[in-house]
Amino acid sequence: MVLGEAVTVLASGDRPPGLLPAREQMAMSLGFHIILSCFGVALPAMILVMHRRGIVANDPTALRLAKRWSKASAVLFAIGAVSGTVLSFEMGLLWPGLMRRFGDVLGLPFGFEGLSFFTEAIFLGIYLYGWGRMPPRLHLAMLVPMAVSGVVGTFCVVAVNSWMNAPTGFQIRDGEVTDIDPWAAMFNPLAWLQFLHMWLGAFMLVGLVVSGVYAAGLLRGRDDAHHRLGFMVPFVFASIASVVQPVVGHVLGLQVGDRQPAKLAAFELALHSEPGPAPLRLGGFLTDGAVRWALTIPRIGSIIARGSFDAPVPGLDTIARSDWPPVNITHCSFQVMVGIGTLLAAAAALFWIARRLGGDPLNNRWYLRFAVIAGPLAVICLEAGWVATEVGRQPWAVWQVLRTADAASWSSAIWWSYIGVLVVYVGMAVGGFVVLRSMARRWRAGDEDLPSPYGPAVADPTPAEPEPVR
Amino acid sequence: MSVAVVVAAAMFAGVIAYGLFGGADFGSGFYDLTAGSGPRAAELRTMVDHSIGPVWEANHVWLIYILVMWWTGFPTAFSAAMTTLFIPMMLALLGIVLRGAGFAFRKYAETYAQARLFGAIFAGSSLITPFFLGAVAGGIASGRVPRGGYGDQFGSWLNPTSMVGGCLAVATSAFLAGVFLTADAARGGRTDLAERLRARTLAVGVLAGLIVFAGLYPIVRDAPTLSHGLRDRGLPLLAMAAVAGTATLVLIFRRRYRVARVFAATAVAAVVTGWGVGQYPWILVDQQTINEAAGAPATMAGLLFVVALAVVFILPAFAYLLWLTQSERWSET
Numbered sequence: 001m002v003l004g005e006a007v008t009v010l011a012s013g014d015r016p017p018g019l020l021p022a023r024e025q026m027a028m029s030l031g032f033h034i035i036l037s038c039f040g041v042a043l044p045a046m047i048l049v050m051h052r053r054g055i056v057a058n059d060p061t062a063l064r065l066a067k068r069w070s071k072a073s074a075v076l077f078a079i080g081a082v083s084g085t086v087l088s089f090e091m092g093l094l095w096p097g098l099m100r101r102f103g104d105v106l107g108l109p110f111g112f113e114g115l116s117f118f119t120e121a122i123f124l125g126i127y128l129y130g131w132g133r134m135p136p137r138l139h140l141a142m143l144v145p146m147a148v149s150g151v152v153g154t155f156c157v158v159a160v161n162s163w164m165n166a167p168t169g170f171q172i173r174d175g176e177v178t179d180i181d182p183w184a185a186m187f188n189p190l191a192w193l194q195f196l197h198m199w200l201g202a203f204m205l206v207g208l209v210v211s212g213v214y215a216a217g218l219l220r221g222r223d224d225a226h227h228r229l230g231f232m233v234p235f236v237f238a239s240i241a242s243v244v245q246p247v248v249g250h251v252l253g254l255q256v257g258d259r260q261p262a263k264l265a266a267f268e269l270a271l272h273s274e275p276g277p278a279p280l281r282l283g284g285f286l287t288d289g290a291v292r293w294a295l296t297i298p299r300i301g302s303i304i305a306r307g308s309f310d311a312p313v314p315g316l317d318t319i320a321r322s323d324w325p326p327v328n329i330t331h332c333s334f335q336v337m338v339g340i341g342t343l344l345a346a347a348a349a350l351f352w353i354a355r356r357l358g359g360d361p362l363n364n365r366w367y368l369r370f371a372v373i374a375g376p377l378a379v380i381c382l383e384a385g386w387v388a389t390e391v392g393r394q395p396w397a398v399w400q401v402l403r404t405a406d407a408a409s410w411s412s413a414i415w416w417s418y419i420g421v422l423v424v425y426v427g428m429a430v431g432g433f434v435v436l437r438s439m440a441r442r443w444r445a446g447d448e449d450l451p452s453p454y455g456p457a458v459a460d461p462t463p464a465e466p467e468p469v470r
Numbered sequence: 471m472s473v474a475v476v477v478a479a480a481m482f483a484g485v486i487a488y489g490l491f492g493g494a495d496f497g498s499g500f501y502d503l504t505a506g507s508g509p510r511a512a513e514l515r516t517m518v519d520h521s522i523g524p525v526w527e528a529n530h531v532w533l534i535y536i537l538v539m540w541w542t543g544f545p546t547a548f549s550a551a552m553t554t555l556f557i558p559m560m561l562a563l564l565g566i567v568l569r570g571a572g573f574a575f576r577k578y579a580e581t582y583a584q585a586r587l588f589g590a591i592f593a594g595s596s597l598i599t600p601f602f603l604g605a606v607a608g609g610i611a612s613g614r615v616p617r618g619g620y621g622d623q624f625g626s627w628l629n630p631t632s633m634v635g636g637c638l639a640v641a642t643s644a645f646l647a648g649v650f651l652t653a654d655a656a657r658g659g660r661t662d663l664a665e666r667l668r669a670r671t672l673a674v675g676v677l678a679g680l681i682v683f684a685g686l687y688p689i690v691r692d693a694p695t696l697s698h699g700l701r702d703r704g705l706p707l708l709a710m711a712a713v714a715g716t717a718t719l720v721l722i723f724r725r726r727y728r729v730a731r732v733f734a735a736t737a738v739a740a741v742v743t744g745w746g747v748g749q750y751p752w753i754l755v756d757q758q759t760i761n762e763a764a765g766a767p768a769t770m771a772g773l774l775f776v777v778a779l780a781v782v783f784i785l786p787a788f789a790y791l792l793w794l795t796q797s798e799r800w801s802e803t
Contacts, residue, residue, distance in 0.1 A: 071578065078574030081527050082567045088537045089563050092552030096619060099541050100549035104765025107542025111776035114538045115784060118531045122787045125524035126794060133799045145787075180766035182542075409553060410620060417560050424564065428571045431588070438580040453582040454519070454589075455512025 015405045018414035022094040023404065025418040027390070029086050031383055032425050036080030037157075038382070040120065041150035041199065042206035043073050046234050048143040053233075055136050061225050065233075067131060068443060069210075071450065072436060074128050079432055081121065086421070094414065098397050098407035101177055105170050106160050108182035113156035116149035123149075154202065155195045162190035165389070166259055167398050190259070193252045200241040200248060201385065204344065205378045207238025212375030213440075219368045228362060231371070238378075239348040246345050249338070254307045260399060262323055263392035265316045266330035268305050269294060273315040277302040282335065286327045325394040334388040340381035344374060473771070474543070474764030478753065480777040481539035482746045488532035489742040490646065490735055493639070495522050495529045497647025499569065499596020500640075501670065502589065513663055515589065519577060521654045524795050526573065528788060530566070535780070543773050544763040546617065547753045554621035555609050558602040558632075565598030597640055604639030608632030611749050612693035613756035630692040634685035641678035642738045648674050649718060649734040653727035658801050668722055675719045682711065682741055695755050699748035707747060711740035 016022075047069050054063030092099050126134075127142040134142075163169075169185030170177050214230035257264040264270075269281045271291055278301035284294025302311050316324055347370060354361050361367040393399060397407035442450055498518045505511035522529075541548040552559060572592030579585035605627045612631035615621050626632075648671030655664035690697045700708065714737035721730035753760045764770060794800050 075574050075578060078527070078570050081530065082570035085530070085534060085566055085570075086563055088534055089552075089559055092537075092541060092548055093556055093559060096549035096553045099552075100546050100619070103541040103545025103548060104543070104769040107538065107545070107765075108769060108772045108776070110538045111542060111773060112779075114531065114534050115776065115779055117534060118528065118780070118784045119787065121527035121531050122784070122791050125526075125528055125791055129524040129795075129800065133794075180768055182766070182769045182772045409556075411553060411556050411623075413556055413560075413623070417556075420560070420564065424567055428567065431571060431575050434584070435575045435578050435580075438584075439578055442580065450578055452519070452577050452579050453512075453585050454515040455507065455509050455582070 016408045016410045018094070018411050019405050019408045021414040021418040022408045025414065025421055026090060026094055027387075028418075028425065029083065029090060029421055031386065032429075033080065033083040033087055034382065034386060035205065035379060036076055036083060037154075038202035038205045039073065039076045040080050041154050041202040042237065043069065043076070043210075044120075044143050044146035044150055045203075046206065046210065046237055047073065048140070048147055050229075050233050051140050051143065055140055059229075061229055064448070065226065065230050067448075068439075070128055070131070072439065073124075075432060075435055075439075077120075077124055079428060081117075083425075083428075084117070093411075093417070094409055095397065095407045096409050098402060101402065102170075102398065105177065105180050105182060105185050106163055109156040109159040109186045113153050116153035116156065119149040120146050120153065151199065154199050155191070156186075158195045158198045159186050159188065159191040161389075162194040163188045164396075164398050165194070165256075165393060166190040167401050172401070190252075190255060193248065193255060196248050197245070197252050197385075200245045201382050203237050203241035204245060205375075205382050207234040207236075207241065208344070208371075208378040209375035210234040211238060212372045215362075215368045215371035218362060219365065219372065231362065235348075235351070235371075239352065242341075242345045242348040245341055249341065250304070250307075253305065257305055257313075260393070261314045262316070262319045262325060263330065263389075264305060265314060265319065266325050266327045266392050267334040267388065268301060268313050269327070269331045270301075270313045270315040272317050273312060275312050277310045278305070278313040280304060284331070286331075323395060325392050330388055330392040333384040333391065337381050337385040337388055340377050340384070344378060344381065347374065472761055472764070473767065473774070474761050475751070477539065477543045477764070477770050477773050477777075478760045480773070481536060481543065482743075484532050484536040484539065485746065486739050486742050488529075488536060489639075489642070490738060491525070491529035492532055493600065493643035493738065494646040494650050495526050496569075496596045496600045497643035497645065498522050498651060499593040499647075500644040500674075501647065501651060501667065503593035503596070504670075510663075510666070513660065514667075517651065517655060517658070517660070517663065519573075521651060521795075522573075523577065524800075525791060526570070528791060530570070533566075539773060539776075542769060543765050544753055544760070545765055547758055547763040550617055550619035550621075550754060550758070551606070551610060551615050553619035554615045554623070554626045555606050557623060558605045558609070558627040562599045562602035562606065565595040565602065568592070568595035569599065600639035600643045601636040602627075604635035604637070605632035606635075607639075607745065608635030608693075611635070611696045611745060611755050612689075613695060613754075615754045615757060617754060617757040617762075630688035631696070634681070634688055637681050638678075638685055638741070641674065641681045642741060644674045645671070645678040645718075646734055646738055649722065649727070649730050652722065653731050654801075656725075656727050657796075664727070668725070668727075671722055672719060675715070675722065679712075679715050679719075682715075693755070695752065696745070696748050699750065700744060703750070704744040704748040707740045707744035711737050711744065714740060 047066050050062050050069065051066035053059050054061075054066055123142045123145045127139065127146065130139045130142060163185050166188045167185075168188045169181040169183070171179040211231045211234040214227045217227045218231065253264075253267075256267075268278070269284050269286065269291055270278065271286065271289075277299040279299065280297045280301040281291065282295040282297065284291050286292075299309075301313055302308055305313050316327065351361050351367070395403050395405070397404040439450060498521065502515055502518045505514045568591050572588045572595065576585050576588035576592055579588055608629065608631035609615060609626040612629060614626040614629065648667060652664050652667040652671050655667055686697070686700070689700070714733045718730050718733040718737060721727075721733060749755050751759045751761070753763045
């Protein structure tokens with residue numbers, strides 16, 4: 001097996017001083033960007049549906065919502081564009097050991113991702129500034145390349161990540177990476193499933209966050225066509241994604257079990273290999289070499305993790321201690337993802353069943369309250385899923401080929417850059433929040449155009465009228 | 471000519487495009503920063519916003535294109551540059567983040583105080599990025615990035631060639647932006663604003679020309695390989711830059727703004743291309759050639775496919791965007 005050989009060949013044995021801050025900086029900047037990239041992927045499709053309804057059904061409410069969403073997306077996409085650029089630099093600044101050896105193996109999908117980002121940026125510019133300046137149907141059509149490039153871009157970026165989990169498209173001979181086939185690396189065995197999982201996740205997150213905003217308005221008594229439509233369009237997207245997601249996630253999980261037993265063992269908190277059927281452990285921590293405080297449900301672990309009634313789940317005891325991922329983080333984040341994901345799928349199903357039975361969940365205050373927190377829950381769910389797959393891959397940057405320690409930079413300045421990035425991102429998050437909130441407030445007050453004050457307010461030149469005598 | 475050289479040329483085409491479009495974008499921050507306050511400043515800032523608003527994100531993607539071509543096509547050179555030039559890269563990145571976010575936030579800021587804060591962040595950081603990217607270019611061009619990476623963390627960018635590169639990038643960006651903004655103001659019928667911009671653009675243009683040609687002096691001593699290439703193959707390009715730059719100034723002086731844009735872009739493109747031609751065939755000067763750094767053949771072929779897709783799909787779309795922004799309907803604010 002080529003990979004086994006690689007372990008000894010590419011390992012240097014030393015840990016660079018920048019390993020911890022590099023991991024922290026990458027986790028923080030990627031965790032930040034992943035939320036905004038979801039908006040880049042899913043929001044154009046939602047605006048397209050809304051804007052099309054506005055034009056085709058001649059619905060002014062839909063048109064106004066589309067226009068507002070496009071303004072909010074200008075802010076979100078700008079933060080997404082710059083935080084994505086940060087990640088491009090960080091590939092080299094933080095992980096030169098990965099890029100030096102594998103840049104020409106993993107890079108091709110990034111090339112296509114660059115093209116789709118280009119497409120999205122070009123048509124975003126046209127769409128945002130095209131309001132009132134283009135024929136309406138042509139203007140609407142500008143959303144199509146944006147929505148398509150979101151799909152392509154997601155596939156390309158996730159293809160690189162899935163390659164790190166299922167490395168293909170190269171051989172290692174005498175410590176040299178040879179026989180490079182970038183297409184085989186791009187279309188690695190996990191690429192399609194991991195892409196689908198992320199793509200659905202993006203629609204869940206954006207759909208639930210946006211519908212949650214309108215659910216909050218409905219809760220405060222602003223029950224009108226505007227709020228109902230603003231809730232409904234994103235919620236339909238999110239419902240479909242939420243219900244399909246557990247199926248995709250389950251199939252992907254089965255693949256992980258076959259390819260990355262250490263990750264699966266950490267997901268399942270399986271310390272010892274047990275002959276099947278294996279139990280399911282809910283919650284719990286690994287301390288002092290024992291699992292504590294776990295709720296153990298017999299038998300169904302095999303069904304969930306292996307798709308079989310009696311297959312064993314291989315335990316961490318089959319894996320060298322130095323190859324264990326951080327078990328508790330992996331297990332906890334995996335279960336948070338599964339738990340919230342299941343809850344969201346059930347809530348989406350409940351909504352449509354209740355409607356089928358003649359009820360309207362939008363008149364139910366408890367459902368609305370849930371819809372408001374569903375947005376933040378979806379964000380937590382997505383972040384937890386990302387932590388589970390990334391931390392669960394440790395200590396490998398490229399599964400069983402390159403250790404993270406050998407991928408990281410030897411620069412001693414990374415603590416400083418990490419602190420700098422942290423400060424800037426906090427500032428950017430606060431700035432974005434302040435601007436978006438003020439946009440919403442001015443919209444509620446009836447101000448549609450939101451002109452920016454580029455200079456000090458000019459004093460009103462006409463003297464005030466005297467108060468009329470009543 | 472090897473496949474690697476073709477890929478490098480395609481990557482360098484991205485550098486030229488970023489120098490022009492990204493440069494004009496960054497440079498407009500200079501006029502925004504020095505606009506002062508009051509209604510005249512508001513007029514200028516509104517126009518900066520209107521001019522770069524639809525295009526800044528697309529202009530910016532040229533940088534992503536360059537990075538991706540670099541790490542995929544020439545991975546060892548990429549990692550050597552990133553580990554050596556860690557600090558200027560990080561500072562350029564800081565500028566990119568602050569500028570993009572500041573620009574987007576200002577457009578929807580509610581109060582003047584907020585708009586002023588975001589505007590100052592946007593405009594100030596607009597000058598940081600070209601300076602440090604220019605310094606990065608200077609470090610590479612003066613042979614300070616060792617092929618194994620982890621070169622001198624400070625000397626690699628605190629040196630005469632890097633300082634020339636940084637100042638040159640800022641000056642040419644401001645010059646380009648001045649020409650474009652003046653033309654935009656004149657086209658939109660804001661004659662007063664165009665006049666004010668015209669005077670400043672002329673001053674910036676003279677300064678940029680001085681930096682380009684005075685900068686050659688320290689480069690001769692500090693970067694012998696580059697300066698040899700510049701005097702040899704690069705000479706026609708330097709001559710072209712001088713002629714086009716002078717022509718731009720004359721045209722601006724005579725208020726022929728539309729044509730001036732073409733000459734300004736030619737001048738800047740000639741300077742950037744001069745650097746590329748001057749350091750050929752090195753990708754890291756004196757350390758690693760383009761062919762030595764090239765990645766796997768199958769990957770290079772894949773990158774050519776990416777480039778072909780960009781030519782077929784991206785360039786027409788990009789041209790459409792630029793054409794729209796120059797059309798009459800889009801010129802009204």
